[in-house]
Amino acid sequence: MGVVLTVLGGLTAIGLGVSAVLGLIGLARTNVPKFVGMLAVAIVVVWVAIAVGDRGKLERLLDMLGTVFISVVVCIGIWVISNMVVSSAKRGWPMYAGIAGALFGALFFGIMRGTLSVLPIFAAQDPLYLFSGGGLLGHAEWPVIGAIVFGAGSYLTASIPQREVRLAAGVAMGAIAGALLAWKLKVWYYPSLDYVAGLIGAVVGAGLGGVIRLRNPIPTALIGAAIGFSYGAWGGGEWTGAGSGRWIGMIVPMVLLGLAIAWNGSRGPKAMAEFDNRARATVFLGPALLFLFGSLIVPAITTFLLSLRGRDSVDYVGFENYNELFTSDQSFDFSEWSALFTSRLFWIAFVLAVAAIVIGLVTNIRRNGEPGFERNPTTVGLLTVGAFILSMGALSVLRGTFFNNLWWVITVVTVATVAGLLIAVLADRSSVGENAAKTLIFMPMAISFVGASIVWRLQYQARPISKNQTGVLNAIWVGLGKMGTGELGLPGGLTFRPIGFVIFGLFLAAALFFVVTSKPRLDALAGPLILLFVAGFLFLKIGLGAETGSLRLFVIVFLVAIAAALAYTAVTRLQNGQAATAQSLMFGVVVFLAYRFLAGAIGGYTTSAQGEIVPDTVLFLTNTPFNNIFLMIILIWMQTGFAMVILSAAIKAVPQEFIEAARVDGATESQTFFNVTLPSILPTVGVVVTTMIVQVTKVYDIVKVAGQGGKFGNNVLANEMFEQSFSFGNRGLGSAVAVVMFLTVLPVMVYNIYNMQKGEV
Amino acid sequence: MAAITAPQGGNGLGDRIYQRLADIPTWVLWMLVVVWTIPSFSLFVNSFRNRDAQRNDAFWNILNERDATVENYSDVLSAGSTNDLTDSIITSAAISVPATIIPIAFAAFAAYGFAWIDFKGRKWLFIATVSLLAIPLQVALIPLLRLYIGGAHLTLPFTDKTMTFLPDIDLAGDPAAVWLTHTGFAMPFAIFLLHNYISQLPKEVFESARIDGADHFTTFWRLVVPLSVPALASFAIFQFLWTWNDYLIANTMLDAQSSVPTTVRIANLAGDFDNTDHLLTAAAFVQAFVPLVVFFSMQRFFVRGLLAGSVKG
Known part of the structure; x- marks a missing residue:
């Protein structure tokens, strides 16, 4: 029974909370309830599950709800009350002055009495209370006294028309407040004030205060003088308990404050309207600016200052941390650079570059009859791919945190943008399920980095070769490796499984259908062949349970058949004067695959000590340096959806007339894309690229969770910052890394913000 | 092909x-x-x-x-089992709910102030605010952690006295430390996003409200908030997913002993290779359940937020 009651009570509490918040911010009138409904259902399901399970959890949940509710209500409540105070000025200035004064007085006296926080320097961690202490509400009567003194005083001074009388009232208010504070000061803090310093402080403060508001300088100058006097006199003095300066030290600044409050008196309608604007601006911007100041500006400055100090944040060490960061071989490691020239990537890039140059030179001579380099999609494309591969090669031999970060940025940004663009274009052209496909590609954006890391750890898992592979990629890869090394032969010892025949039948039907309906043309035969290939393979594997050696034979035979079909098609097309680039490329790929199968080296394999080729697992996440690439794939998997969504919107925004005009002029699909669509979406590509550069520079979670904290030569800046600051307790170095990260993203962010602002303000 | x-x-x-x-x-x-x-x-x-x-x-x-x-x-x-995630689900909610509502409120106030209240230096203050987008999270983490577990103190120049601006409020291990941090970090982006929308509302609406005697407070509450629901929803979804999925801030501010949100909990489970690896599968989906529901039901708003705010740092 008790459980049921708590369940009902909790449900009601949630319902009330949700509807109160929704009603407050006016969401309820739109189609948002669908979302809120689903979220509420999700929360309730989880919640009921917890409630059924454990009573303690329930209490924690209600506790949490209460805290959340109070936090939200307090934050928004203070804002609403501030607005009401400002609104009260409409009912007359003295009214406003009284209310504002009372609030100020309550707060001021509450803080002074409760936790006044001026500490002798060497006791920084242990607050000493000048008065009785006990927290903000330690003495509940004290805020009330403050509210009465300042409320009544402000109301009076605002209602008195004659300036002399008004100022006298202000002085009286200040004197009373000061006397009260001095009276309650604890004996052992009685000060001997430094009057000279106090005078200097007052003059400086008055000057600064006056400059802030040149149109009406006196009140701010008075406040400045009050602060300056306190600063100088109290700060310069000794608080030994022996001095007699407490009365002067408290009363003088309070009187100055009273004078400042009393100076202007009531205001006319014009001044009131102006006041309303200024006060509203303060109230509307205040909370946000407070947070910006407290959690961004001040901490950023503090971090810079900490980066100049040692590991315990005390000793000043100058730029020693930066020096350590930039000279450490953990950050930049050039020791393996010469391996670049023996790496496969370098030579691939080299071949591509040579090919690009040769093609460029030859086409230029053929077309223009004179030597030179022609820039066309083929040559530029080859050079770009070559440069990308070269950078991959270079970054795989240049090790260290900074190079890893650079590697991340280049790879993830390039691949995710290109893949996103490709998918956006494909989705734009495709006839079936454009939105469903986009949603599925986009979905990883909704998962956390931690979740994505877990997803991919399963893909990358590696187990000893003698066991079954549980990781998806290794299962496929080792399967290929086993197939590539299995003894060639006909299947023997077969087991029949009906499901295999069903699959085979389906694929066979599809292939036949393809052949029948396509009014057989030779160049269309590759498609059915591929379908038959898949069908036969699955039939052998699942239907007959064939072992790897016979599968290998089957694969080789079929690859040769496909290659022959492709070659035949390419030759026929060339004879008819048609282009055959795609056919030739595919022919090359298929022949290469067939060769690898025949030579017994494909997928996961290694060469054993005896020189034999044997299947082996790939340790995706621990083999330096390419474990970096496999971590990057996780981020690419997540960010491609982002690039796709934004670029897809941009592609759809390209005016249809442009594209039709290009088609009318006889441009091919790819010409239309490269000469019309791509130039029009280039600014959006820029936004995607810059945004991703910033995101990737800060990558942390993936390296931490999937990369096991950067222990395998896969460290990055954000991880280094966290490890140094919180694991190795070297906050100086950690701060220096953070500052370097900030400086790294700064140019990109400035560019981004500049772009954002161009149409704005 | x-x-x-x-x-x-x-x-x-x-x-x-x-x-x-x-x-x-x-x-x-x-x-x-x-x-x-x-x-x-x-x-x-x-x-x-x-x-x-x-x-x-x-x-x-x-x-x-x-x-x-x-x-x-x-x-x-199920409560009671050693790998029980329910505590961390509660903590996740305790972080992301206030970390969504409070920044929306404060940023909407500020966006309205920047867009429709006339005061001196408005343009520059706005540019300064948006420029703060450039500050990466990492730059502010250490000082914020020090603030939450030590308070804010400053040695006054020219004197030998130290002033305490904030006493030690001992937020170590408290979800409040996390959502306060999120609130501060969301602010530039939220103000930017909402300002884009609120400043585009038709001027006549505000003029007629003014003539009817409405002050800024009434105008904001009665007109701007209802009209800005799409922008508010976009930001809400974006921020909710961001905070629910956050790992770095939670991992910094909350220590492992106290209750941590789901992301940190799962990352800790992942470090414990042999014993709990098989549970990670279910745990990851439990963690992703709420974001996926939000994502599939509110995809339109989410995409809009993404398009508008492709600059969040």
Whole structure:
């Protein structure tokens, strides 16, 4: 029974909370309830599950709800009350002055009495209370006294028309407040004030205060003088308990404050309207600016200052941390650079570059009859791919945190943008399920980095070769490796499984259908062949349970058949004067695959000590340096959806007339894309690229969770910052890394913000 | 595959089916979709396999095993078991709910102030605010942690006295430390996003409200908030997913002993290789449940937020 009651009570509490918040911010009138409904259902399901399970959890949940509710209500409540105070000025200035004064007085006296926080320097961690202490509400009567003194005083001074009388009232208010504070000061803090310093402080403060508001300088100058006097006199003095300066030290600044409050008196309608604007601006911007100041500006400055100090944040060490960061071989490691020239990537890039140059030179001579380099999609494309591969090669031999970060940025940004663009274009052209496909590609954006890391750890898992592979990629890869090394032969010892025949039948039907309906043309035969290939393979594997050696034979035979079909098609097309680039490329790929199968080296394999080729697992996440690439794939998997969504919107925004005009002029699909669509979406590509550069520079979670904290030569800046600051307790170095990260993203962010602002303000 | 092109003309059933089948972009697109989905799908399938099955074979063997089970889910969701995630789900909610509502409120106030209240230096203050987008999270983490567990103190120049601006409020291990941090960091982006929208509202609305005697407070509450619901919703979704999925801030501000949100909990489980690896599958889906619900139901608003705010740092 008790459980049921708590369940009902909790449900009601949630319902009330949700509807109160929704009603407050006016969401309820739109189609948002669908979302809120689903979220509420999700929360309730989880919640009921917890409630059924454990009573303690329930209490924690209600506790949490209460805290959340109070936090939200307090934050928004203070804002609403501030607005009401400002609104009260409409009912007359003295009214406003009284209310504002009372609030100020309550707060001021509450803080002074409760936790006044001026500490002798060497006791920084242990607050000493000048008065009785006990927290903000330690003495509940004290805020009330403050509210009465300042409320009544402000109301009076605002209602008195004659300036002399008004100022006298202000002085009286200040004197009373000061006397009260001095009276309650604890004996052992009685000060001997430094009057000279106090005078200097007052003059400086008055000057600064006056400059802030040149149109009406006196009140701010008075406040400045009050602060300056306190600063100088109290700060310069000794608080030994022996001095007699407490009365002067408290009363003088309070009187100055009273004078400042009393100076202007009531205001006319014009001044009131102006006041309303200024006060509203303060109230509307205040909370946000407070947070910006407290959690961004001040901490950023503090971090810079900490980066100049040692590991315990005390000793000043100058730029020693930066020096350590930039000279450490953990950050930049050039020791393996010469391996670049023996790496496969370098030579691939080299071949591509040579090919690009040769093609460029030859086409230029053929077309223009004179030597030179022609820039066309083929040559530029080859050079770009070559440069990308070269950078991959270079970054795989240049090790260290900074190079890893650079590697991340280049790879993830390039691949995710290109893949996103490709998918956006494909989705734009495709006839079936454009939105469903986009949603599925986009979905990883909704998962956390931690979740994505877990997803991919399963893909990358590696187990000893003698066991079954549980990781998806290794299962496929080792399967290929086993197939590539299995003894060639006909299947023997077969087991029949009906499901295999069903699959085979389906694929066979599809292939036949393809052949029948396509009014057989030779160049269309590759498609059915591929379908038959898949069908036969699955039939052998699942239907007959064939072992790897016979599968290998089957694969080789079929690859040769496909290659022959492709070659035949390419030759026929060339004879008819048609282009055959795609056919030739595919022919090359298929022949290469067939060769690898025949030579017994494909997928996961290694060469054993005896020189034999044997299947082996790939340790995706621990083999330096390419474990970096496999971590990057996780981020690419997540960010491609982002690039796709934004670029897809941009592609759809390209005016249809442009594209039709290009088609009318006889441009091919790819010409239309490269000469019309791509130039029009280039600014959006820029936004995607810059945004991703910033995101990737800060990558942390993936390296931490999937990369096991950067222990395998896969460290990055954000991880280094966290490890140094919180694991190795070297906050100086950690701060220096953070500052370097900030400086790294700064140019990109400035560019981004500049772009954002161009149409704005 | 460019070799296969649809024959021109002909609109019989066979031709139409052929054209569908010969639609190369669709085939390539869906092949990519399959590649993109297999990772999540394989984890999802594995979450229904027991420990031994997960440790013996790859996910597709579930077809041979015929013993799908929900015990992974019941393990991570039932109170009392050692790998119980419910505490951290509560903590996640305690972080992301205030970290969504409070920044929305404060940023909406500020966006309205920047857009429709006339004061001196408005333009520059706005530019300064948006420029703060450039500050990466990492730059502020250490000082914020010091603030939450030590208070804010400043040695006054020219004196030997130290002033305490904020006493030690001891937020170590408290979700409040996390959502306060999120609130500060969300501010530049939120103000930017909401200002874009609120400043585009028609001017006449504000003028007629003014003539009817409404002050800024009334105008904001009665007009701006109802009119800005799409922008508010976009930001709410964006911020909710951001905070629910955050790992760095939570991992910094909350220590492992006290209760941590789901992301940190799962990352800790992941470090504990042998014993709990099979539960990670279910745990990851429990963690992703709420974001996925939000994502699928509110995709439109989410995309809009993403498009508008492709600059969040």
